[in-house]
Amino acid sequence: MQKADYIIKADYLITMEGDLPVISGGAVAVQDDCIVSVGTFDEVSDTFSSDNILGGKNRAVFPGLINTHTHAAMVYFRGLADDLPLMEWLEKHIWPAEFKWLTAEFVDDAIELACLEMLKAGVTTYADMYLYQGVAAKKVDQIGMRGLICSGVIDFPWRDYAQSADDYFIKAEEYIKNWKGKELITTGIAPHATFTCSPDNYIRAKELADKYDVHLHTHLAETQFEVAHCREKFGKTPVEHLDSIGFLSEKVSAAHCVWLTDKDVEILADRKVGVSHCVESNLKLASGFAPVPELLKAGVKVGLGTDGAASNNDLSILGEMSTASKLHKAVAKDATVVDSRTALLMATRNGAEIIGLGNKVGSIKVGKKADLVIADLNKPHLAPIYDIYSHISYSLHPSDIETVMVNGKILIEDRKPTTLNEDEVLSKAKSWQMKIKE
Numbered sequence: 001m002q003k004a005d006y007i008i009k010a011d012y013l014i015t016m017e018g019d020l021p022v023i024s025g026g027a028v029a030v031q032d033d034c035i036v037s038v039g040t041f042d043e044v045s046d047t048f049s050s051d052n053i054l055g056g057k058n059r060a061v062f063p064g065l066i067n068t069h070t071h072a073a074m075v076y077f078r079g080l081a082d083d084l085p086l087m088e089w090l091e092k093h094i095w096p097a098e099f100k101w102l103t104a105e106f107v108d109d110a111i112e113l114a115c116l117e118m119l120k121a122g123v124t125t126y127a128d129m130y131l132y133q134g135v136a137a138k139k140v141d142q143i144g145m146r147g148l149i150c151s152g153v154i155d156f157p158w159r160d161y162a163q164s165a166d167d168y169f170i171k172a173e174e175y176i177k178n179w180k181g182k183e184l185i186t187t188g189i190a191p192h193a194t195f196t197c198s199p200d201n202y203i204r205a206k207e208l209a210d211k212y213d214v215h216l217h218t219h220l221a222e223t224q225f226e227v228a229h230c231r232e233k234f235g236k237t238p239v240e241h242l243d244s245i246g247f248l249s250e251k252v253s254a255a256h257c258v259w260l261t262d263k264d265v266e267i268l269a270d271r272k273v274g275v276s277h278c279v280e281s282n283l284k285l286a287s288g289f290a291p292v293p294e295l296l297k298a299g300v301k302v303g304l305g306t307d308g309a310a311s312n313n314d315l316s317i318l319g320e321m322s323t324a325s326k327l328h329k330a331v332a333k334d335a336t337v338v339d340s341r342t343a344l345l346m347a348t349r350n351g352a353e354i355i356g357l358g359n360k361v362g363s364i365k366v367g368k369k370a371d372l373v374i375a376d377l378n379k380p381h382l383a384p385i386y387d388i389y390s391h392i393s394y395s396l397h398p399s400d401i402e403t404v405m406v407n408g409k410i411l412i413e414d415r416k417p418t419t420l421n422e423d424e425v426l427s428k429a430k431s432w433q434m435k436i437k438e
Contacts, residue, residue: 002036004029005408007050008372009041012388014062015364016349020341022388028061030370033183033408038364054403058378060388062344063363064124064146064371064406065317066351069217069255069276069305071130072114073107074098076432077310086223086285086311094310099159101436107132109432111139112425114315116417119145121316121398124371124406127253127276127305127355129190129217131161134175137185143419144411146371148355150188150217151175153205154196165201169208176212184407186357188215193222194238195229202247215251215356218242221264222256223287239264248273253354255305257295258288265291269298274354277346279324281307292328293337303351304343317347321393340393374403 006029013026015038027044029037037044055061074094081093107130118126125146128136133151140147151172155165162168176187191197191205202218209216221227221238230238239260242248250272257268257275268275277290295302304320306312321343328338352362361371375392377383379400382391404412411418 002048004031004036004048004050006030006052006054006405007044007048008054008061008374010055010059010061010374011057011377012060013038013364014060014344014388014392016063016345017363017365020345020389026061028364028370028372030372030405030408033369035364035366035368035370038366055374058376059402060375060377060392061364062373062375062392063348064361064373064404065122065347066303066355066362067118067123067126067306067315067317068253068274068303068351068355069278069307070114070126070128070315071308071310072126072128072315073102073110073130073132073136074308074310075114075117075315076101076106076110076429076436077308078313080310080436082284082313086287087225089285089311097436102131102159104132104135106432107135108139109428111136112143112420113429114309115140115143115145116420116422116425117309117315119404119412119417120401120415121318122373122375122401122404123315123317124373124404125352125355125357125361127217129192129255131158134178137175137179137182137187141182141184144184144406144409146184146357146361146406148186148188148215148217148357149179150190150215153189153191153201155198155201156196165204169204173208176208176214180212180214186215186355187212188217190217193219193226194241195226199234199241199245202242203245206247209251215253216247217253218255220254220257221259222282224259227259237261237264239267243267243271250274251356253303255307256282256287256290258282258290260291260295265294265298265300268295269300272301274301274303276305276354277302277320277324278305278307279320279327281311283323283327284313285311289327289331292324293332293334296338296342301350301354302346303354304346316398318392318396318398321347325393340387340389343393344389370405370408372405373401375400376402
C-alpha cells in the first residue's frame with residue numbers, strides 16, 4: 001500500500017478527460033504536486049492510503065477552472081466607470097485612472113484581491129495582460145496560484161514605466177529571464193491590440209516570444225471600432241492583418257474575437273490560435289457577440305475569460321459558463337449549442353490548452369498537476385441532481401466552492417484562504433478605494 005498526501009473522494013468525479021465521463025463514487029490520490037491515481041474510491045484505495053481524506057458525500061470534484069483572459073490588478077477599478085461604450089470607458093475613464101494610479105505598489109496590493117476572488121470561485125489558473133508583471137508574478141507565486149503572466153506592450157509612453165516601445169520590450173525580456181521555468185508562473189508577452197500596437201511592435205513581440213519560447217497574448221477584433229480602424233489603416237480585418245505579418249500561431253491566445261468574418265474564422269482555425277471568450281465583458285460594454293458556435297465548429301479551441309473586473313465586474317468563470325451557454329443558445333436560436341459539457345470543457349481543458357498549459361492542468365489525469373476543486377452540492381439551488389454538468393454550468397455559485405488545491409497544496413479550505421489574510425486584503429482594497437475616490 002502506497003501512502004498519498006491526500007485522497008479526495010466525491011459522489012461525482014468530473015475528470016474532463018476523453019468523452020467527459022463522470023465517475024460515481026470517485027476518488028483522486030495526490031502525492032506532492034501531482035495526481036497519482038484516479039478512479040472509484042475502491043480502485044484508488046486498493047493502491048493508496050492517506051491520513052488526509054477530503055471531500056465525501058454530496059461533493060463534486062472537478063479540475064481547477066482556467067480564466068484565459070484578465071487584467072487582474074484592474075480589480076481595484078471595479079465599478080469605477082460603468083454603463084459606458086468601450087472606447088469612452090477606456091479613453092475617458094480607465095486609461096486616465098491607470099495613468100494616475102498604476103504603479104508597482106498598486107499591482108502588488110491589487111493582485112491579492114484578484115487572486116483571493118478567483119480562488120474562492122474555483123479558478124486555479126489565470127492568464128494576465130498588464131504592466132509590472134514581475135511584481136504580479138512574485139505575488140502570485142507567494143499565494144500559490146498558477147498564472148500565465150504576460151508583460152504588456154503598447155506604442156505610447158506610460159508614466160515612469162516606459163518612455164518608448166524599447167522600454168516595454170526591455171522590461172518584458174527582463175521579466176521573462178527572471179521568471180521563465182518557474183513551476184507556478186508561465187511567462188509571456190502581450191501586445192495590446194491592433195489600434196495600440198504598430199505592426200513593427202507585433203513583429204518584435206513575436207520575435208521575443210520565439211527567442212524565449214514563450215506565449216503571446218493579445219486583444220483581437222473586440223469592437224467594430226477596432227475593425228474599422230484596422231481596415232482603414234491596413235486594408236484588412238485585425239485577424240487578416242496579424243496573419244499577414246506572420247504573428248498568428250498556436251502559441252497565440254486572442255481575447256474577445258467578437259467581430260469575425262468567415263475568412264477570419266478559417267484563419268484562426270488554420271493557425272491554431274486559441275480564443276478567449278469574454279462574454280460578460282463583451283455584453284456589458286455592448287461590444288457584441290463572439291461567434292463561438294462557428295469557432296467551435298471550425299475546430300478553434302475556445303476558452304473562457306472574465307476580462308478585468310473593471311468591465312465585468314467580477315472574476316468568476318462559473319458566471320461566464322452560465323452566461324456564455326445561455327447567450328449563444330438565444331443568438332443561434334438553437335438550444336443545443338454550447339451545452340453544459342461544452343461550457344465546462346471551455347472552462348477547464350480547452351482553457352488550459354489555449355494558454356499552453358494543457359500538458360499540466362485542465363483535466364484530472366494521472367501525471368497532471370493536482371489543481372482541483374471540491375464543491376458542496378448539499379444546497380437548495382443544487383437539488384435534485386439529474387445531470388452534474390448541468391448543475392456546474394448553470395447552477396453552481398462561487399459560495400459552493402469548499403476546497404481549492406493548486407499544485408498539491410490547499411489554498412482554500414472550508415471556504416477560507418490559507419495563504420492570504422482575507423481581512424487584510426479587504427482592508428487594503430478599502431484604503432485604495434478611498435485614495436482613488438478622492
